[in-house]
Amino acid sequence: MRTIKFTFIILMISLLAGCNIFVQQPVVNNALQNQPIKIGLLAPMTGDAAEYGVNVEKATRIAVDEINEKGGINNSKIEIILEDGKCNPKDSATAASKLVNVDKVKVILGGICSGETLAAAPITEAAKVILLSPSATSPDITNAGDYVFRTIPSDANAGRISAQTAIKNGLKKAAVLSENTDYAQGLRRVFKQSFSDQNGTIAEDQTYNPEETEFRTQILKIKNANPDVIYLDPQTQQKGQLILKQLKEAGVTSKLYVNEVLLGRELLAKSPADFEGIIGVEPKFDDKAGKAKQLFDKYREQYKAEPAFPYYMAANYDNVYLIADAVSKYGLDTDKIRDYLYALKDYDGAVGKLTIDENGDAIVGYSIKQIINGSLTEIGTAS
Amino acid sequence: MSIFLQLLVNGLIASSLYALLAGGFSLIHSVTKTLHFAHGAVFTSAAYATFLLTDKFGLNFFLAIIFALIFSTFLGLIIDKLVYQPFRNRKASLATLLIVSLVLLTILNAVFLAIFGSSAKILSISSGQSAFDIFARITATQIAAIITSLVLIIGLFIILKRTKIGKALRATADNPSAAQIVGISPNVTFSIAFLIGSFLASVAGILAGTELNIYPEMGSTFVVKAFTASVIGGIGSVPGAVLGALFLGTAENFGIWFLPSGFKDTIAFGLLFFFLLARPQGIFGVKDGA
Numbered sequence: 001m002r003t004i005k006f007t008f009i010i011l012m013i014s015l016l017a018g019c020n021i022f023v024q025q026p027v028v029n030n031a032l033q034n035q036p037i038k039i040g041l042l043a044p045m046t047g048d049a050a051e052y053g054v055n056v057e058k059a060t061r062i063a064v065d066e067i068n069e070k071g072g073i074n075n076s077k078i079e080i081i082l083e084d085g086k087c088n089p090k091d092s093a094t095a096a097s098k099l100v101n102v103d104k105v106k107v108i109l110g111g112i113c114s115g116e117t118l119a120a121a122p123i124t125e126a127a128k129v130i131l132l133s134p135s136a137t138s139p140d141i142t143n144a145g146d147y148v149f150r151t152i153p154s155d156a157n158a159g160r161i162s163a164q165t166a167i168k169n170g171l172k173k174a175a176v177l178s179e180n181t182d183y184a185q186g187l188r189r190v191f192k193q194s195f196s197d198q199n200g201t202i203a204e205d206q207t208y209n210p211e212e213t214e215f216r217t218q219i220l221k222i223k224n225a226n227p228d229v230i231y232l233d234p235q236t237q238q239k240g241q242l243i244l245k246q247l248k249e250a251g252v253t254s255k256l257y258v259n260e261v262l263l264g265r266e267l268l269a270k271s272p273a274d275f276e277g278i279i280g281v282e283p284k285f286d287d288k289a290g291k292a293k294q295l296f297d298k299y300r301e302q303y304k305a306e307p308a309f310p311y312y313m314a315a316n317y318d319n320v321y322l323i324a325d326a327v328s329k330y331g332l333d334t335d336k337i338r339d340y341l342y343a344l345k346d347y348d349g350a351v352g353k354l355t356i357d358e359n360g361d362a363i364v365g366y367s368i369k370q371i372i373n374g375s376l377t378e379i380g381t382a383s
Numbered sequence: 384m385s386i387f388l389q390l391l392v393n394g395l396i397a398s399s400l401y402a403l404l405a406g407g408f409s410l411i412h413s414v415t416k417t418l419h420f421a422h423g424a425v426f427t428s429a430a431y432a433t434f435l436l437t438d439k440f441g442l443n444f445f446l447a448i449i450f451a452l453i454f455s456t457f458l459g460l461i462i463d464k465l466v467y468q469p470f471r472n473r474k475a476s477l478a479t480l481l482i483v484s485l486v487l488l489t490i491l492n493a494v495f496l497a498i499f500g501s502s503a504k505i506l507s508i509s510s511g512q513s514a515f516d517i518f519a520r521i522t523a524t525q526i527a528a529i530i531t532s533l534v535l536i537i538g539l540f541i542i543l544k545r546t547k548i549g550k551a552l553r554a555t556a557d558n559p560s561a562a563q564i565v566g567i568s569p570n571v572t573f574s575i576a577f578l579i580g581s582f583l584a585s586v587a588g589i590l591a592g593t594e595l596n597i598y599p600e601m602g603s604t605f606v607v608k609a610f611t612a613s614v615i616g617g618i619g620s621v622p623g624a625v626l627g628a629l630f631l632g633t634a635e636n637f638g639i640w641f642l643p644s645g646f647k648d649t650i651a652f653g654l655l656f657f658f659l660l661a662r663p664q665g666i667f668g669v670k671d672g673a
Contacts, residue, residue: 206643211604212647
């Protein structure tokens with residue numbers, strides 16, 4: 001009896017201590033042989049911003065399928081684990097924690113929205129997990145962490161170029177209408193700062209919350225200030241379209257400068273009249289040549305649709321290849337993947353020649369576009 | 384065009400939608416004592432039905448409206464018969480019914496999400512409208528929304544005050560047992576209340592669809608506004624709810640003229656909080672039923 005009790009106590013203690021006395025630890029098998037390599041994808045799959053997530057996911061899958069068909073990374077297939085960040089910080093933090101702690105991924109592609117990326121960054125940073133976004137542009141991401149990268153430039157540039165272009169075109173008095181999200185607020189800050197720096201005046205500065213759909217009073221305030229130019233800065237294109245509609249109804253005749261989300265191709269193709277005349281700035285890249293052409297030809301064939309947000313999609317396609325290349329060389333050692341990304345220079349990707357600077361941001365030029373007769377026309381470039 | 388008039392008109396446009404929804408919400412609550420938050424889903428269903436019929440099946444807009452109205456009105460009735468009724472038969476408490484209605488709203492929102500996807504839909508009829516300057520800048524659909532809302536609410540009052548059905552509804556609202564003793568079947572009055580209420584919500588949903596984006600959770604936002612309007616006007620009183628809606632829509636629009644516009648919902652919830660705390664019987668203190 002006593003022995004049984006004793007054995008039992010020993011057993012309990014050893015269980016509590018977490019060391020298994022009966023089974024020998026298996027020898028750590030040499031790295032990743034044939035185990036799938038799990039890569040997280042943090043993207044909005046519901047809500048208005050799902051437009052970004054759904055499209056980026058498709059481009060991501062195309063890249064993953066291409067790599068897997070060729071045998072994967074060192075004979076291991078890539079497996080994408082998709083989590084919905086809903087384009088908001090709260091859900092994104094939950095999703096990132098799940099990817100890091102439950103799925104134990106070492107690399108997360110995303111977040112797509114700046115709010116997602118900024119909320120996920122502290123979690124991935126603490127776990128030394130690589131966070132690589134194709135589309136989050138908030139200036140704050142520059143300093144979000146050492147393991148945080150993006151293959152799109154910071155809005156510190158996009159906002160400045162928009163302001164410069166407006167001033168150059170003789171528009172000195174601006175009003176800003178922006179959504180209350182990390183992305184839009186980052187851009188709003190830069191635009192206002194650059195516009196004032198170049199002796200422009202900000203006559204009205206209005207924000208609205210993401211769940212709002214009616215902007216008449218904000219528009220009335222802006223109309224009352226009689227600006228030369230209105231800078232429209234929504235988080236999603238649907239919101240932007242609604243605002244454009246309500247601006248038109250209110251009889252506002254100021255010039256309209258917009259952020260890049262309003263240049264999305266799908267809604268533009270559906271109702272071009274709503275977007276006529278707007279001027280926006282987006283990362284410049286040639287989607288009709290090289291890897292981009294291959295990707296989009298494949299996309300059109302598989303999904304029977306035009307790519308809605310070509311840059312984001314091409315950038316995440318590149319992200320998969322970049323990670324695959326890094327993992328094939330260094331395994332899942334995130335310190336080494338980090339150094340690999342910092343050292344990236346003139347990589348030949350779908351977005352063109354890709355270089356990552358010392359803050360983990362991509363260096364890419366910009367294209368200034370206007371919607372003329374329903375189609376997106378380049379009216380200038382800048383960097 | 385003065386700023387004041389434009390703000391008033393903007394408030395009126397918002398109020399006309401709130402009033403339709405709040406009127407129905409309040410009628411259903413006063414008669415059946417159910418806080419019917421799934422009312423928001425009935426509202427959304429009408430907007431989606433219109434979208435489906437016009438933009439997907441290419442039906443004539445007015446024909447589409449008629450079908451959408453029939454569909455959503457009966458959706459309201461079906462919700463009562465299939466969901467609330469069994470709970471009421473088991474003598475479920477009002478709190479249980481409230482939870483059931485919230486759960487139902489969530490489920491139906493998820494159904495809209497599953498069928499139509501998450502991205503906002505825009506009725507093609509609402510694109511490219513021009514506006515007139517009458518007293519203030521307003522579009523044809525907005526004028527239509529205000530007039531429709533006004534006519535329907537007057538109609539509702541007439542039904543409630545002048546017809547036998549109205550009397551039966553008010554009797555059930557006041558005292559269901561006494562009403563039953565004099566031969567008014569609560570099952571019938573409950574159904575009528577749900578039919579009328581859901582009809583009003585469907586009209587509001589279609590009007591909102593022509594004005595704003597259609598998205599799965601749109602009803603949740605609106606039904607909370609309708610609830611707030613009913614509380615402001617005095618919960619359970621239909622005229623109170625309508626006046627509450629008018630007050631809420633105007634307060635929101637005038638409020639953000641002075642406050643930063645991010646405060647719009649804060650104004651609504653601030654009012655809800657204030658009235659629940661300081662004047663739970665509502666502005667008018669109406670205590671009689673519908």
